[in-house]
Amino acid sequence: MIRLENVHKHYAAGRAALAEVDLEIARGEVFGIIGRSGAGKSTLVRLLNGLERPSGGRVLVDGIDLANLDGAGLRALRRRVGMIFQNFGLLSARTVFDNVALPLRIAGADAATIRARVPELLARVGLADYGTRYPAQLSGGQKQRVGIARALATGPDILLCDEATSALDPETTRSTLALIADLNRELGLTIVLITHEMEVVRQVCDRVAVLHAGRLVERGAVADVFLAPGTAETRALLHEDEAAATPIPFDGAVLRLTLRGEAVAAPVLSRIARETGTDVAILDGRVGQFKDERFSQLTLGLSGGDTKAALAALHGLGAVAA
Amino acid sequence: MSGFFAHVDWAEIVQATLDTLVMLGGSLLLTLLIGLPLGVLLFLTGPGGPWRSRVANGALALLVNLLRSVPFIILLIVMIPVTVLLVGTSLGVAGAIPPLVVGAAPFFARLVETALREVDRNTIEAVQAMGATTRDLVFRALLPEALPGIVAGATVTAIALVSFTAMAGVVGAGGLGDLAIRFGYQRFQTDVMLVTVALLLALVQLLQMAGDALVRRFTRT
Ligand SMILES: Nc1ncnc2c1ncn2[C@@H]1O[C@H](COP(=O)(O)OP(=O)(O)OP(=O)(O)O)[C@@H](O)[C@H]1O
Ligand SMILES: [Mg+2]
Numbered sequence: 001m002i003r004l005e006n007v008h009k010h011y012a013a014g015r016a017a018l019a020e021v022d023l024e025i026a027r028g029e030v031f032g033i034i035g036r037s038g039a040g041k042s043t044l045v046r047l048l049n050g051l052e053r054p055s056g057g058r059v060l061v062d063g064i065d066l067a068n069l070d071g072a073g074l075r076a077l078r079r080r081v082g083m084i085f086q087n088f089g090l091l092s093a094r095t096v097f098d099n100v101a102l103p104l105r106i107a108g109a110d111a112a113t114i115r116a117r118v119p120e121l122l123a124r125v126g127l128a129d130y131g132t133r134y135p136a137q138l139s140g141g142q143k144q145r146v147g148i149a150r151a152l153a154t155g156p157d158i159l160l161c162d163e164a165t166s167a168l169d170p171e172t173t174r175s176t177l178a179l180i181a182d183l184n185r186e187l188g189l190t191i192v193l194i195t196h197e198m199e200v201v202r203q204v205c206d207r208v209a210v211l212h213a214g215r216l217v218e219r220g221a222v223a224d225v226f227l228a229p230g231t232a233e234t235r236a237l238l239h240e241d242e243a244a245a246t247p248i249p250f251d252g253a254v255l256r257l258t259l260r261g262e263a264v265a266a267p268v269l270s271r272i273a274r275e276t277g278t279d280v281a282i283l284d285g286r287v288g289q290f291k292d293e294r295f296s297q298l299t300l301g302l303s304g305g306d307t308k309a310a311l312a313a314l315h316g317l318g319a320v321a322a
Numbered sequence: 323m324s325g326f327f328a329h330v331d332w333a334e335i336v337q338a339t340l341d342t343l344v345m346l347g348g349s350l351l352l353t354l355l356i357g358l359p360l361g362v363l364l365f366l367t368g369p370g371g372p373w374r375s376r377v378a379n380g381a382l383a384l385l386v387n388l389l390r391s392v393p394f395i396i397l398l399i400v401m402i403p404v405t406v407l408l409v410g411t412s413l414g415v416a417g418a419i420p421p422l423v424v425g426a427a428p429f430f431a432r433l434v435e436t437a438l439r440e441v442d443r444n445t446i447e448a449v450q451a452m453g454a455t456t457r458d459l460v461f462r463a464l465l466p467e468a469l470p471g472i473v474a475g476a477t478v479t480a481i482a483l484v485s486f487t488a489m490a491g492v493v494g495a496g497g498l499g500d501l502a503i504r505f506g507y508q509r510f511q512t513d514v515m516l517v518t519v520a521l522l523l524a525l526v527q528l529l530q531m532a533g534d535a536l537v538r539r540f541t542r543t
Contacts, residue, residue, distance in 0.1 A: 049451050071455075078453035089448030093466045093542050102462060103452040134542040147448075154452070 001027040001190050002048060002158070007057035009043050009214075017043045018214045021057070027157075030184050030191040030291070032201035032222065034237060035211035041194040044211065045160050048192060049081040050074045061158070079107055082151030086163035088143040090135040096122070096146050097131035103153040121149040125179065141172035148179065152187075159183065161193045165200060177204045181291070198238050202226055204291055210234045223290050227258050227297055248283045252303035256322035257314055264294045272313045277305030329511040334501065339521055342497035345415050345487045346525075349422035350480050357427040357479070358472070360386070361434025362460060368435070370443075372456045386428040394425045394486055398493055418495035422486050430479040437471025438464055470541045477533025481526050488522070498522050 002025040009018040017040045025031045035041050046052040047059050050066050059066045061077060069077060090099050100121050101114045109117070122128050125145040135143055144164060151159060161180065165173040181204045183189050193205060201208045201222055208226075209219035212233040218225060229235045259268070264287070273280050284299035299322050302310050364386070365371055367379040392400070401421040402412040409416045441464055449463040465472070488499020498518045506515025 046447075051447060051451060075453035075455065078451055081451070083448065083451040085444045085448060087442065087444045089442065089444035089446075091445060091449075091463060091467055092442075093469060093540065102449070106449075106452050106454045106458050106462065136543045150448075150452075160451075 001025055001062060002192070003058075003060040004044075004047070005058040005060070007044075007047065007054045007059060009040070009047070009052065010055045016055075016214050018047075018054075021214075021216055023209060023216065023219075025190065025192060027190050028184070028188050029206045030181070030193060030204050032193050032195060032205035032208040033211055034195055034198060034201055034208055036196055036237065039211040040214040041196075041211055042162055045083075045162050045192060045194050048158075048160055049078050049083060079103070079154040080156045081158045081160060082154070082156040083160040083162070084144065084147040084151050084164045086166045088135070088140075088147045088167075090143060090146055090150075092135050094134075095131065096127065096133050096135070096138070099135070099146055100149045100153055103150060107154055117153065121152055124152070125149045139172075140168050141176060144168065144172075144176055145179070148176075148183075152183070156189070158190045158192070161191065163194055163196070166195070166197070173200070174203070180204060196237075198226065202288065202290055206291060210237065223260060223293055223295060226290070227260070227295060248299075248301075250281065250283060250301040252301050253307060253311055254283065254299065254301050254322050255311070255314060255319045256297065256299050257317060257319040258295070258297045259317070260295045261293050263317075264296050268317060269298075269300075272310050273305075276307070276310040276313065278302050278307050278310035279304050280310075327513050327517070329505065329514050330517055335498075335517060335521070338496060338498045338501045338518070341415050341495070342484075342487055342499070342522075342525070345418050345422065345490065345495060345497055346480065346483055348415075348419045349426065349483055349487075350476075352419065352423040353426040353430050353479060353483065354476060356423060357430030358434055360427060360431035361438065362464070364431060364435040365438040365464070366456065366460070368439075372450070372459065386431055389424060389428040390432070392425075394421070394489055397421050397425050398490065402493070413494045415495055415497075417493055418487065418490035418497075421493075422483060422490060425486055426479055426483050429482060430475060433475030433478060434468075434472055437468040437475055440471055441467045470537045473533060473536045473540060477529060477537075480529045480533070484522060484526055484529070498525075 004021050004023040007018055007021040008016055010016050021044065033041055033044060043052060047054055048061065050069070061081070064077070066074070091102065097118055100118045104114050104117060119128065119131065122131055125148050127142060127145050127149065130138065130142065135146065138146065165176050168176060177200060180191060184191050193200065195201060205222050207220065208222050209216050210225070210231065210233055217231045217233050218229070225234060226238070229238055229240065269280050272278070281301040282298055283301050285297060287296040364379065364382055366373040367375045367382065398421045401424060405412045405417055405420045408420050411417050445463065445467060446459065449459050454462070487495070487497050488502065491497060491500025491503050498521055502515050502518040505511040506518060
């Protein structure tokens with residue numbers, strides 16, 4: 001659906017904002033791009049609808065090289081690629097209705113179509129009664145919903161989200177992400193989601209790529225990257241470096257056990273403890289939910305009993321020394 | 323002749339007021355019509371604008387800066403041949419309008435450009451990301467969003483024009499400022515000066531109030 005081939009981007013001065021970026025995003029998936037401030041996330045996502053042009057390499061959407069599009073071709077493509085922003089980008093002088101109607105008007109829709117379609121879109125994002133309000137009269141979460149309704153107006157099949165929840169509180173972030181996930185499921189939208197928060201990726205993304213200083217340093221299924229980060233940059237984004245900096249002192253074997261899916265519900269620890277007589281301390285851990293899989297990841301300390309047998313049992317479950 | 327307003331010829335005051343209003347109205351209208359597109363062009367060709375071009379923007383900026391750096395009184399005189407070409411005379415109310423417009427339009431254009439720069443970058447990008455043409459962007463997003471700033475700029479420009487019209491007396495344009503200079507200042511007729519200044523003040527106040535009311539009307543934040 002979306003493909004980047006050896007993409008480079010240099011702004012007028014300074015180091016490259018993006019270098020050697022290769023990326024493939026499949027139809028219908030929610031793809032996260034995570035990185036810290038200045039990593040080049042916005043630059044990358046803006047390449048996907050031609051708001052920015054690459055200095056080198058190719059950007060393909062549905063097999064079409066954006067570089068080959070003329071003005072009209074690019075505008076047509078943009079109607080198929082919705083975009084939402086951290087600061088919403090709503091027209092403050094226009095009502096919610098007119099904001100959502102704008103892409104339709106630009107696309108040349110007639111008044112009857114607009115009268116029918118806008119209320120539909122507003123209802124979809126839960127703002128059916130807000131058509132006559134102005135953006136200044138809405139909360140941040142409501143503004144982003146207007147942004148989403150507006151992005152959906154021309155019936156796109158790709159939705160780009162540039163830090164769409166970064167200006168929202170945790171609760172509103174959750175509901176906004178839930179809406180985005182629903183749209184992905186119901187409309188089959190391909191979603192590219194830019195963020196600096198791993199939590200956002202964990203909740204809604206299928207796959208993730210980690211961007212650091214303009215380069216993609218890691219990528220994979222969210223669960224894999226999240227549970228077994230392969231680079232220092234990813235660990236930093238997960239705040240794992242903090243945990244590593246202050247290890248809990250423990251006299252005995254320490255290892256990390258990761259369980260996913262069904263396995264989370266299996267009472268493995270108490271069974272191993274009972275069978276081997278080994279005491280198990282939980283030194284660190286996280287449990288939670290990916291888009292479609294539960295997980296738990298625990299750092300365990302073993303002491304007493306038949307430690308060897310306990311270790312063997314835990315290794316059998318995939319635990320590794322920590 | 324006695325009393326405080328001894329020198330005041332009220333018929334002349336009325337005529338001068340009308341002259342000022344006509345000069346102001348005519349020059350303001352043309353200033354807005356010329357300055358607005360000029361300001362939009364300055365913005366569109368500027369850094370980050372959809373038609374960014376260092377050459378075009380530099381040329382426009384040079385023209386605007388040139389016209390803005392010439393003192394209005396010099397502009398009045400330098401413009402005389404052009405004015406004659408445009409309106410057939412360099413005298414009277416008609417003769418004053420071309421230099422007034424040439425003096426004020428670049429000023430207003432800069433104010434328009436500044437108002438457009440105030441429009442949220444995210445908003446501009448959002449509209450571009452919808453597949454808008456530059457024309458859509460200007461008419462459906464930039465101008466409506468910048469409207470309060472543009473109206474405020476028009477108010478400042480109108481008030482600047484009021485003081486320009488006073489100087490236009492130099493080319494025999496008439497008007498209240500001319501009256502104040504000729505009688506009040508040059509002949510020490512303080513009463514004439516006071517009446518004309520009071521009328522000019524009233525005009526400026528009215529313009530400011532009307533401008534502020536419009537800005538409030540168009541502001542949605
Ligand atoms: N228009 C521009 N002109 C020059 N440099 C730019 C421009 N836009 C971005 N950059 C530079 O490119 C680099 C990447 O910027 P980008 O906005 O893509 O980062 P980001 O990952 O989105 O950061 P943030 O999380 O702060 O939004 C930065 O070093 C930035 O200074
Ligand atoms: Mg960014």
